[in-house]
Amino acid sequence: MRTPVSTFELIEPRSLPHALALMRDSQPIVPLAGCTDVYVALNAGTPPGTRYLNLLSLDALRGIARRDGVISIGALTTFSEISRSALLARHLPALVMAAREIGAVQIQNRATLGGNVANGSPAGDSLPVLAATDAVVVLRSAAGKRRVPFVAFYTGYRLTVMRPDELVVAVEVPPVDGRQWFRKVGTRAAQTISKVVIAAVRAPRPRIAFGSVAPTVVRARRTEEALASGGTIDDAVAALGAEIAPIDDMRSTAEYRLRVAGNLIRQFWTETA
Amino acid sequence: MLHGRTIRSTIPCGRIRSINLTSDPAGFTVVDYRSIPGRNVVALIADDQPCLAERVVRHYAEPILLLAHEDRERLITAEVDVQYEPSEPLLDPLRSPNVFKSIAIHKGDLEAGFARADEIVEGEYRVGHQEHVYIETNGVIAVPGDGAVTVYGSLQCPYYVQKALRVMLGLPAERVRVVQAETGGGFGGKEEYPSIVAAHACLLALKSQRPVKLIYDRAEDMVATTKRHPAIIRTRTGVTREGRLTAIDIDVLLDGGAYMTLSPVVLSRGVIHATGPYRCDNVRVNGRVVMTNTPPNGAFRGFGAPQTQFAAEVHMERIAERLGMDPVRLREMNALRAGDTTATGQVLGRDTSALAVLREAVARTDFKRRRREMRGTRRGLGLALFFHGAGFTGSGEVRLASKASLELTERGARILVASADMGQGSRTVHAQIVAETLGVPYEAVEVARVDTASVPDSGPTVASRTTMIVGGLLERCAAEMRRTLGRLTPREYLKRHGPIVITKQYEAPTTAVFDEDTYTGDAYGTYAWACDVAEVEYDPVTYEIRPVHITAVQEIGRALNPMLAAGQIEGGTAQGVGYALLEEVVMRDGHMANAQLTNYAAPTTMDTPRIDVVIQERPYRHGPFGAKGLGELPFDGVAPAIANAVRHLGFDVRALPLTPERIMNAPPVRKPK
Amino acid sequence: MRFRLNGKQVDVRAPAMKRLLDVLREDCGLTGTKEGCGEGECGACTVLLDGQAVNSCLVPFGQVRGRSVKTIEGLRGRHPLQDAFITEGGAQCGICTPGMIMAAAALPPNATLDQVRVGLAGNLCRCTGYMGIYRAVKKAQGSGLKAQARTRAKAGTNRTQKAAR
Numbered sequence A: 001m002r003t004p005v006s007t008f009e010l011i012e013p014r015s016l017p018h019a020l021a022l023m024r025d026s027q028p029i030v031p032l033a034g035c036t037d038v039y040v041a042l043n044a045g046t047p048p049g050t051r052y053l054n055l056l057s058l059d060a061l062r063g064i065a066r067r068d069g070v071i072s073i074g075a076l077t078t079f080s081e082i083s084r085s086a087l088l089a090r091h092l093p094a095l096v097m098a099a100r101e102i103g104a105v106q107i108q109n110r111a112t113l114g115g116n117v118a119n120g121s122p123a124g125d126s127l128p129v130l131a132a133t134d135a136v137v138v139l140r141s142a143a144g145k146r147r148v149p150f151v152a153f154y155t156g157y158r159l160t161v162m163r164p165d166e167l168v169v170a171v172e173v174p175p176v177d178g179r180q181w182f183r184k185v186g187t188r189a190a191q192t193i194s195k196v197v198i199a200a201v202r203a204p205r206p207r208i209a210f211g212s213v214a215p216t217v218v219r220a221r222r223t224e225e226a227l228a229s230g231g232t233i234d235d236a237v238a239a240l241g242a243e244i245a246p247i248d249d250m251r252s253t254a255e256y257r258l259r260v261a262g263n264l265i266r267q268f269w270t271e272t273a
Numbered sequence B: 001m002l003h004g005r006t007i008r009s010t011i012p013c014g015r016i017r018s019i020n021l022t023s024d025p026a027g028f029t030v031v032d033y034r035s036i037p038g039r040n041v042v043a044l045i046a047d048d049q050p051c052l053a054e055r056v057v058r059h060y061a062e063p064i065l066l067l068a069h070e071d072r073e074r075l076i077t078a079e080v081d082v083q084y085e086p087s088e089p090l091l092d093p094l095r096s097p098n099v100f101k102s103i104a105i106h107k108g109d110l111e112a113g114f115a116r117a118d119e120i121v122e123g124e125y126r127v128g129h130q131e132h133v134y135i136e137t138n139g140v141i142a143v144p145g146d147g148a149v150t151v152y153g154s155l156q157c158p159y160y161v162q163k164a165l166r167v168m169l170g171l172p173a174e175r176v177r178v179v180q181a182e183t184g185g186g187f188g189g190k191e192e193y194p195s196i197v198a199a200h201a202c203l204l205a206l207k208s209q210r211p212v213k214l215i216y217d218r219a220e221d222m223v224a225t226t227k228r229h230p231a232i233i234r235t236r237t238g239v240t241r242e243g244r245l246t247a248i249d250i251d252v253l254l255d256g257g258a259y260m261t262l263s264p265v266v267l268s269r270g271v272i273h274a275t276g277p278y279r280c281d282n283v284r285v286n287g288r289v290v291m292t293n294t295p296p297n298g299a300f301r302g303f304g305a306p307q308t309q310f311a312a313e314v315h316m317e318r319i320a321e322r323l324g325m326d327p328v329r330l331r332e333m334n335a336l337r338a339g340d341t342t343a344t345g346q347v348l349g350r351d352t353s354a355l356a357v358l359r360e361a362v363a364r365t366d367f368k369r370r371r372r373e374m375r376g377t378r379r380g381l382g383l384a385l386f387f388h389g390a391g392f393t394g395s396g397e398v399r400l401a402s403k404a405s406l407e408l409t410e411r412g413a414r415i416l417v418a419s420a421d422m423g424q425g426s427r428t429v430h431a432q433i434v435a436e437t438l439g440v441p442y443e444a445v446e447v448a449r450v451d452t453a454s455v456p457d458s459g460p461t462v463a464s465r466t467t468m469i470v471g472g473l474l475e476r477c478a479a480e481m482r483r484t485l486g487r488l489t490p491r492e493y494l495k496r497h498g499p500i501v502i503t504k505q506y507e508a509p510t511t512a513v514f515d516e517d518t519y520t521g522d523a524y525g526t527y528a529w530a531c532d533v534a535e536v537e538y539d540p541v542t543y544e545i546r547p548v549h550i551t552a553v554q555e556i557g558r559a560l561n562p563m564l565a566a567g568q569i570e571g572g573t574a575q576g577v578g579y580a581l582l583e584e585v586v587m588r589d590g591h592m593a594n595a596q597l598t599n600y601a602a603p604t605t606m607d608t609p610r611i612d613v614v615i616q617e618r619p620y621r622h623g624p625f626g627a628k629g630l631g632e633l634p635f636d637g638v639a640p641a642i643a644n645a646v647r648h649l650g651f652d653v654r655a656l657p658l659t660p661e662r663i664m665n666a667p668p669v670r671k672p673k
Numbered sequence C: 001m002r003f004r005l006n007g008k009q010v011d012v013r014a015p016a017m018k019r020l021l022d023v024l025r026e027d028c029g030l031t032g033t034k035e036g037c038g039e040g041e042c043g044a045c046t047v048l049l050d051g052q053a054v055n056s057c058l059v060p061f062g063q064v065r066g067r068s069v070k071t072i073e074g075l076r077g078r079h080p081l082q083d084a085f086i087t088e089g090g091a092q093c094g095i096c097t098p099g100m101i102m103a104a105a106a107l108p109p110n111a112t113l114d115q116v117r118v119g120l121a122g123n124l125c126r127c128t129g130y131m132g133i134y135r136a137v138k139k140a141q142g143s144g145l146k147a148q149a150r151t152r153a154k155a156g157t158n159r160t161q162k163a164a165r
């Protein structure tokens, strides 16, 4: 542990309004959910702040429900809860698949969907699912609530439209027609960061999103378009090459990511035919 | 108790211009090289490595300054400003003019051998660093005394640490006490490095006159401590049309890193094993280990043999491919047999089992039929035949002259050895040897804590020597004790004659010699033999190779404790799977860029295949109850077996690890002419 | 701050952002829980938080208020898994063992080998190649029910004896 935490504050809000008031009035303050990102940063000696707000007691940020076909998943929902949810297994199986591949059990028991979204790593495994299903991020601040389309949520590498006083309270997913598909490619078979991750929906207008191939999660619009307009799978793969921008890093190479992303499109297309 | 911290260089090479503790110094103990009372070296082979850098740094993460403080948080936030005059680092071993050690093996007439060959097969093989990933990082506690010091630590070789401390502190042995704490894994990674950790903790403890705890966190452990040596191996082999090896010419280059550590010995084992377990009358092996401006590499299970045997076994597979020959047949034809001579001219004894393990592995896995059936599928099957010399190389054991003692107790006996149990179960096996020889129940044998103040120097816990060599000494102690007791029970004997302690020192079992100048003679007392068969599955979407099943047939003399023996084989095999497929130290500008467990992928349950262990026994005449060394053997053959399974899939890969990125760009295996 | 530790209510004073791992080891004197990485990768620090396996290196102490924590010490050396790890070679150096056993204790009863592999994928072991661990888990499953029945029976007797006294 390379961060001196004994003087850090962990503030316990009494209620969601209290939490939002704190977010408004006592910045800088860092919200804390399952801590699986924040404590890794603390361990490395790169603390995101010195004052923290514990979200775990905010029951308003919990629960999975379906109303008028829209599925709402509270920000504090853990990936274990997502894995076990019969509702999600029926309506959003891609998210369940993603949840089961996030870290391992110990991480899934703590890591939250809201944390994955807010953290905004391009390797976040739930993000392609949310991008491909046109999810909406529900944000709240003391000033009110707003809904941001997931595809407009990220503005750059780990940058979002979220204001410092806002919390993610839920993610909403409108009804998804078509077969959902998900695949994660990591450096090993479990407990791994994605080198390429894809979520897709097979429908007349297919929807495809990738993680780990650009500074943010990306919707592959031109690839979708190529497929929707009756192009061949080769056209689609070529289109993909033009809209993702993978890089070399210590986990893989740009070349590998690009080729595998193309292969994944082909696999998606064959398997959901 | 104070906590200690090591300030390390952040450049790979250069001069230190200035060092300044910029935080409030209150409460800090600060140590630099000037506080070293003895010699500023980590005493090992060459004494070239400073305990703390003086004016120059030769690798990233080289220790420069030590801090201790009572408050851990003050310590971790302390800032030290080190100014450097950087110079151009030497990072490519191929371009290094600085040779730590070179070794040449010559046998027969190489030119004549090549002249007799119908085919000549050449190749270059490369392997990278491997990190030990013992789950417990390095750490010690040093407690100062009156002109003396005691160290408790996670370590393999208490007497190595003691020696290093004696030299560095300028203290006599009796004032330096080293106690092995329960050790959470070593695999060679706690062979030489703990001497440095201990030295640093002692300096802080002596200066502050307080106990000091110095524990590395994972990132520091990965960035600073030793790794398996990267290697580049070039092989040229002459072979007849029928498949007989007529000449083998091998060039081994190891990257030693910035200081010598144990590199010469790693090289020695590497070159001796470089031909693989094959007979050939004409052999040349040229090996050298060179300096680069990277953190020093050191001991790791297998100790040079995994690198060279990876090359040897992939090369054998390529010979079979070239000849259009069954790879099993090729190996059968050339495998070493009793009475054959190795590259160093050692005549092999009756316990030579290359053929036996090969045949067993082939039969068990129905190798030939299944390989045929898999052709054209996504499954591949490959094998590797390999061997490992047990104990120190050459006259190493004679020079070590290790000792073991046995003390009579009321119930039975107490073992006094310096062998560190770090999971391999040496305490259990030693107690079994003594119980059996002495004729007392296992429970009646105690094992003393490893403490240089009370146990003799039984040599380091390395080189697969702990059962065979130290266990052998204990067997002799116990046999003599049994004779001494005669008909008396331990209690009766103690009552009548008082306490006894029996100490035995290593004596060479034979008159065989090894000439270190010509590298000829008996390199090891004996060898253990093994054959691994690996089955893998290929994913054409991701280029991933998934290991499905490994069958490890290993001849180890005698399995004194079959459960522990199987545990060594399973664990060594799993580490080999990591080496083969996953583990890659990403070196950038001379430092490990992926020094986190997140980015350095050691195998999880999901990455580790089913491992079936088959133990064969051909007793070694001079091992306790026939036992040979076992600790390292299982590691050696996994990577080549997997690489050969990948060749079976059609990918010509000659470098480790076999990451999907490598497979993606691998050329196809060429079909025989 | 109050929480349940190994079945007992305790009140421990420690900074809220201190890692549960450090509070257990330094403030509660329970050093059975190990640190292997501090980054959530190795699982050596696994404890049960309200019955669920978590990495205690990633849990701020403040988040265990009012909750229940179980560590390896809470198994008191008598859990069938502990026996089985010894007899089946499930432990070599032992550093991963406490975390491994806690993760194994959270597995579904009679988990299949595949479930065991998935359930233990967050626990690195560098010594055993996992094979001995699978054998141990399987053996504990076999003996588990019997042993638990035995412990219950014993606990029962204790209570009756106490009552009789």
Ligand SMILES: Cc1cc2nc3c(=O)[nH]c(=O)nc-3n(C[C@H](O)[C@H](O)[C@H](O)COP(=O)(O)OP(=O)(O)OC[C@H]3O[C@@H](n4cnc5c(N)ncnc54)[C@H](O)[C@@H]3O)c2cc1C
Pocket: A030, A031, A032, A033, A034, A035, A036, A037, A038, A039, A040, A048, A055, A075, A076, A101, A102, A103, A104, A107, A110, A111, A112, A113, A114, A115, A116, A117, A118, A119, A123, A124, A125, A126, A166, A167, A168, A169, A191, A192, A193, A194, C039, C040, C041
């Ligand atoms: C060993 C390990 C393995 C991992 N494996 C994976 C993996 O396979 N795939 C993957 O995608 N991720 C993985 N992660 C990363 C991490 O687990 C996820 O990103 C997780 O979803 C983060 O959720 P959390 O609740 O733990 O977030 P926290 O760490 O609590 O918070 C993360 C960030 O989000 C902010 N935040 C949290 N909740 C809210 C909210 N409601 N509103 C506003 N801001 C909020 C925090 O301020 C912080 O900046 C892994 C992490 C570890 C340690």
Ligand code: FES
Pocket: C034, C035, C036, C037, C038, C039, C040, C041, C042, C043, C044, C045, C046, C055, C056, C057, C058
């Ligand atoms: S120490 Fe917590 S997971 Fe490694």
Ligand code: FES
Pocket: B135, B184, B185, B423, C090, C091, C092, C093, C094, C095, C096, C097, C124, C125, C126, C127, C128
């Ligand atoms: S027993 Fe050593 S790490 Fe598992």
